[in-house]
Amino acid sequence: MATETRQRMIETAARLFQRDGYHATSWRGLVDAAGTPWGSVHHHFPGGKEELGAAAIDAGSGAVAALIEHCFQSEPDPVDAVGRWFTLSAGLLSTTGFVAGCPVATVALETAPHSDALGAASRRAFDQWEGLIAAQLRRAGASRAKASSAATVVLTLFEGGLLLARVRGDDQPMSLASRQAQAVVAGALGATSAPSGSRRRGG
Amino acid sequence: MATETRQRMIETAARLFQRDGYHATSWRGLVDAAGTPWGSVHHHFPGGKEELGAAAIDAGSGAVAALIEHCFQSEPDPVDAVGRWFTLSAGLLSTTGFVAGCPVATVALETAPHSDALGAASRRAFDQWEGLIAAQLRRAGASRAKASSAATVVLTLFEGGLLLARVRGDDQPMSLASRQAQAVVAGALGATSAPSGSRRRGG
Amino acid sequence: MATETRQRMIETAARLFQRDGYHATSWRGLVDAAGTPWGSVHHHFPGGKEELGAAAIDAGSGAVAALIEHCFQSEPDPVDAVGRWFTLSAGLLSTTGFVAGCPVATVALETAPHSDALGAASRRAFDQWEGLIAAQLRRAGASRAKASSAATVVLTLFEGGLLLARVRGDDQPMSLASRQAQAVVAGALGATSAPSGSRRRGG
Amino acid sequence: MATETRQRMIETAARLFQRDGYHATSWRGLVDAAGTPWGSVHHHFPGGKEELGAAAIDAGSGAVAALIEHCFQSEPDPVDAVGRWFTLSAGLLSTTGFVAGCPVATVALETAPHSDALGAASRRAFDQWEGLIAAQLRRAGASRAKASSAATVVLTLFEGGLLLARVRGDDQPMSLASRQAQAVVAGALGATSAPSGSRRRGG
DNA sequence: ACATACGGGACCTCCCGTTGCT
DNA sequence: AGCAACGGGAGGTCCCGTATGT
Numbered sequence: 001m002a003t004e005t006r007q008r009m010i011e012t013a014a015r016l017f018q019r020d021g022y023h024a025t026s027w028r029g030l031v032d033a034a035g036t037p038w039g040s041v042h043h044h045f046p047g048g049k050e051e052l053g054a055a056a057i058d059a060g061s062g063a064v065a066a067l068i069e070h071c072f073q074s075e076p077d078p079v080d081a082v083g084r085w086f087t088l089s090a091g092l093l094s095t096t097g098f099v100a101g102c103p104v105a106t107v108a109l110e111t112a113p114h115s116d117a118l119g120a121a122s123r124r125a126f127d128q129w130e131g132l133i134a135a136q137l138r139r140a141g142a143s144r145a146k147a148s149s150a151a152t153v154v155l156t157l158f159e160g161g162l163l164l165a166r167v168r169g170d171d172q173p174m175s176l177a178s179r180q181a182q183a184v185v186a187g188a189l190g191a192t193s194a195p196s197g198s199r200r201r202g203g
Numbered sequence: 204m205a206t207e208t209r210q211r212m213i214e215t216a217a218r219l220f221q222r223d224g225y226h227a228t229s230w231r232g233l234v235d236a237a238g239t240p241w242g243s244v245h246h247h248f249p250g251g252k253e254e255l256g257a258a259a260i261d262a263g264s265g266a267v268a269a270l271i272e273h274c275f276q277s278e279p280d281p282v283d284a285v286g287r288w289f290t291l292s293a294g295l296l297s298t299t300g301f302v303a304g305c306p307v308a309t310v311a312l313e314t315a316p317h318s319d320a321l322g323a324a325s326r327r328a329f330d331q332w333e334g335l336i337a338a339q340l341r342r343a344g345a346s347r348a349k350a351s352s353a354a355t356v357v358l359t360l361f362e363g364g365l366l367l368a369r370v371r372g373d374d375q376p377m378s379l380a381s382r383q384a385q386a387v388v389a390g391a392l393g394a395t396s397a398p399s400g401s402r403r404r405g406g
Numbered sequence: 407m408a409t410e411t412r413q414r415m416i417e418t419a420a421r422l423f424q425r426d427g428y429h430a431t432s433w434r435g436l437v438d439a440a441g442t443p444w445g446s447v448h449h450h451f452p453g454g455k456e457e458l459g460a461a462a463i464d465a466g467s468g469a470v471a472a473l474i475e476h477c478f479q480s481e482p483d484p485v486d487a488v489g490r491w492f493t494l495s496a497g498l499l500s501t502t503g504f505v506a507g508c509p510v511a512t513v514a515l516e517t518a519p520h521s522d523a524l525g526a527a528s529r530r531a532f533d534q535w536e537g538l539i540a541a542q543l544r545r546a547g548a549s550r551a552k553a554s555s556a557a558t559v560v561l562t563l564f565e566g567g568l569l570l571a572r573v574r575g576d577d578q579p580m581s582l583a584s585r586q587a588q589a590v591v592a593g594a595l596g597a598t599s600a601p602s603g604s605r606r607r608g609g
Numbered sequence: 610m611a612t613e614t615r616q617r618m619i620e621t622a623a624r625l626f627q628r629d630g631y632h633a634t635s636w637r638g639l640v641d642a643a644g645t646p647w648g649s650v651h652h653h654f655p656g657g658k659e660e661l662g663a664a665a666i667d668a669g670s671g672a673v674a675a676l677i678e679h680c681f682q683s684e685p686d687p688v689d690a691v692g693r694w695f696t697l698s699a700g701l702l703s704t705t706g707f708v709a710g711c712p713v714a715t716v717a718l719e720t721a722p723h724s725d726a727l728g729a730a731s732r733r734a735f736d737q738w739e740g741l742i743a744a745q746l747r748r749a750g751a752s753r754a755k756a757s758s759a760a761t762v763v764l765t766l767f768e769g770g771l772l773l774a775r776v777r778g779d780d781q782p783m784s785l786a787s788r789q790a791q792a793v794v795a796g797a798l799g800a801t802s803a804p805s806g807s808r809r810r811g812g
Numbered sequence: 813a814c815a816t817a818c819g820g821g822a823c824c825t826c827c828c829g830t831t832g833c834t
Numbered sequence: 835a836g837c838a839a840c841g842g843g844a845g846g847t848c849c850c851g852t853a854t855g856t
Contacts, residue, residue, distance in 0.1 A: 005835085021313040023226035026827065039837035041829095048829070099316050108370045109309040110224040113302050122370050149379050152367070153360075156380050160363025164355070167311045167325050176352050177359050180387065208817080230846065242819035245848060252846065411839080427719040429632035433824065445841035448826060455824065505722050514776045515715040516630040519708050528776050555785055558773070559766075562786050566769025570761070573717045573731050582758050583765050586793065614813080635849060648815040650851095657851070818853070824846100831840070 005036050006044040012036075013056040014063075018103040022053055022110045022118070047117075053107060054121040060103030061125030068132045078140045078189065079182045082133070082154060086161065086178035090171050093162065101166040105159055130155045142188045150188035154181045209247040211237050216259040217266075221306040225256055225313045225321070250320075256310060257324040263306025264328030271335045281343045281392065282385045285336070285357060289364065289381035296365065297374050304369040308362055333358045345391045353391035357384045411442050412450040418442075419462040420469075424509040428459055428516045428524070453523075459513060460527040466509030467531030474538045484546045484595065485588045488539070488560060492567065492584035499568060500577050507572040511565055536561045548594045556594035560587045614645050615653040621645075622665040623672075627712040631662055631719045631727070656726075662716060663730040669712025670734030677741045687749045687798065688791045691742070691763060695770065695787035702771065703780050710775040714768055739764045751797045759797035766790045 012034035016025040027049065031038045045051040068085055075081040092100050108122035130151045137147035161177030215237035219228040230252065234241045248254040271288055278284040295303050311325035333354045340350035364380030418440035422431040433455065437444045451457040474491055481487040498506050514528035536557045543553035567583030621643035625634040636658065640647045654660045677694055684690040701709050717731035739760045746756035770786030 037836055040835055105366060106312040109312060112370050152376055152379050153383050156363035156367055156376055157359055159366050160359035163308060163362050164359055167315050173355055173359055176355050180356050240819050443841055511772060512718040518776050558782055558785050559789050562769035562773055562782055563765055565772050566765035569714060569768050570765055573721050579761055579765055582761050586762050646814055649813055
């Protein structure tokens with residue numbers, strides 16, 4: 001029943017946190033934007049704003065995870081899959097006027113040393129994404145160590161690229177990050193590295 | 204003298220913004236931490252908190268720029284210089300209990316689409332750092348195009364690495380980002396890339 | 407009950423605005439004087455101080471309107487009724503140490519060209535009082551035009567008289583204004599005017 | 610010398626007080642509007658804002674007094690002179706978008722019971738104007754008592770009329786007040802009163 | 813006569829969490 | 835489940851007066 005209200009709050013919160021950050025998003029602004037009743041926030045989120053934030057991070061985390069899985073399913077080659085992930089994310093960023101960056105990064109940076117719950121949620125998100133990538137790299141033949149470190153670097157490029165692109169209002173950092181991430185993946189999979197461009201031709 | 208108060212406010216603000224972000228840093232907390240008079244904030248910063256934020260970003264930007272120049276001066280090889288930059292930054296992060304991340308990133312993400320002044324200051328900072336790196340790569344022989352794109356990727360890895368390391372409370376993302384950044388620099392300078400380690404020996 | 411707090415705030419605000427004016431009345435001073443919770447002002451008056459001001463003006467307007475009606479009900483002759491209105495108002499002014507002047511005039515002058523809401527509330531108040539007087543004059547036989555203009559002049563004398571009496575700390579301007587207002591009413595009702603004193607004897 | 614600065618401050622203050630009232634006019638806004646140095650306000654007005662207010666009231670008082678004298682000099686008949694005074698004042702009000710009302714009334718009402726200096730200045734202004742009118746009425750033949758009370762009533766109509774006209778954004782209250790004031794003057798001068806319209810025809 | 817800075821305080825707005833009443 | 839009100843606190847802005855050097 002009223003779980004729909006809670007769900008709508010979380011989705012709206014995820015959007016507002018992504019756009020405005022944690023501290024600049026208020027309960028009042030949330031219920032106004034979501035059209036949900038103000039009188040029941042405490043009922044749905046007895047843990048207060050922190051609980052809402054964690055739920056919103058989890059929601060954003062799940063959305064990105066779904067996107068990652070979609071890319072790896074539609075592109076058999078991990079190099080192509082990673083490129084697709086970066087491209088789609090960059091497209092989402094630019095089509096929203098450079099507002100929809102990483103749904104976790106801002107809140108994570110704002111609250112990293114202050115809130116255990118939000119810090120843990122942020123780490124969960126990054127771990128989930130990295131784990132998905134690493135698993136795909138292992139499936140494609142990479143060793144456990146190479147898959148793990150490559151996934152970390154890919155995630156690093158993803159976060160750094162979104163950050164720079166959003167602040168600059170320019171896609172280019174994401175394009176370059178994408179090419180670099182593809183090179184990293186190729187390096188982790190093949191014996192010979194191909195620093196820029198797909199390894200597919202050589203393969 | 205007179206402007207010492209203003210200077211102390213800016214330095215303290217840079218530290219607090221780096222640790223707590225923009226919205227979580229209050230004027231009252233700032234003057235308490237800086238020991239500066241509360242009644243004079245409007246005199247020194249008639250533009251309000253936004254003006255303080257821009258000044259603090261500029262200060263942080265200058266500090267990072269000085270670090271970059273120091274690394275390139277003490278290490279003749281750009282690959283080593285970049286590694287030193289990442290290593291020193293990671294060390295600063297971990298020795299402060301993973302508090303002192305990028306002095307610009309958090310404020311930049313919080314205020315990117317909302318404040319023109321702070322957005323411009325953030326862009327100035329990133330542009331300055333990237334420009335310094337690109338200039339060094341050109342001095343070392345890289346073409347203009349390669350120097351520019353490599354510098355962007357290095358900066359991307361720097362920001363992404365600091366973000367992940369700070370949120371995770373773990374140096375490792377910065378270590379991996381460092382190695383990758385060195386590979387990027389090596390690739391931009393030499394014909395054959397050396398993904399990990401200095402290119403000089405293999406020369 | 408619930409709205410009692412809001413009502414108490416409005417009544418106290420009307421008193422403070424009448425005494426100190428709009429800008430010299432602060433929220434903190436209001437809740438201290440009213441004994442109402444400081445944390446709920448934004449709940450009861452989401453429109454801010456302007457909304458409080460408009461409500462207080464309306465309250466003051468209603469109180470004066472009630473006084474006008476009372477005078478016209480207790481005194482059958484409009485000339486006497488107007489005299490009673492002025493006399494009672496002057497008495498209220500002097501017994502409060504020349505503090506309780508017109509509950510609208512100060513706020514109206516302070517905010518006339520700046521706030522639409524408060525300007526409209528002030529106009530509503532004056533229109534209401536003038537309308538009541540004009541209606542009584544028509545009931546007593548005056549033509550529509552004469553009733554209307556006489557009511558305006560009576561209101562003008564009322565406001566000017568209260569202003570001068572309050573600033574001077576002296577009843578006399580109100581006494582003279584009262585006699586003049588009675589002459590105006592008499593002139594509007596009868597064919598021959600009786601500049602000072604009631605027309606009743608002659609009639 | 611630098612008395613020019615002081616003079617410019619007073620003139621600007623008179624204008625701002627007339628428009629915005631006492632509390633809504635700040636030192637900063639004054640020096641910005643006047644173009645005078647902020648660093649010397651305390652030098653010119655050691656008594657603070659109150660001294661500035663008193664000086665501004667005196668300036669406004671003098672301006673109105675000059676206008677009154679001008680009207681009585683250019684119009685030999687006191688009835689015409691009073692009509693001219695009201696008409697010119699109403700014209701000034703409406704041509705300024707109903708901003709330039711009485712230069713004293715707002716500040717007087719705001720500060721009447723709070724500041725001795727400003728209260729005294731306000732009383733001085735009203736006394737000066739009333740005295741001028743009364744003197745002219747005596748010169749025209751009215752008895753001392755009649756001249757005095759008629760002058761008070763005229764001033765009452767003037768203040769009430771300006772107040773109502775300003776708040777309503779309409780000239781009409783001043784027109785009606787003018788006619789009434791002329792009748793009062795006529796009544797004070799002649800034996801038989803003429804409640805509305807000039808006495809000259811009958812005379 | 814002017815300028816720069818100090819210095820505390822108060823302004824209104826809005827926040828977030830909680831409590832009883834539907 | 836939802837609502838209206840409570841309740842204190844802190845947010846940034848700006849004010850006014852003063853002090854110290856030109």
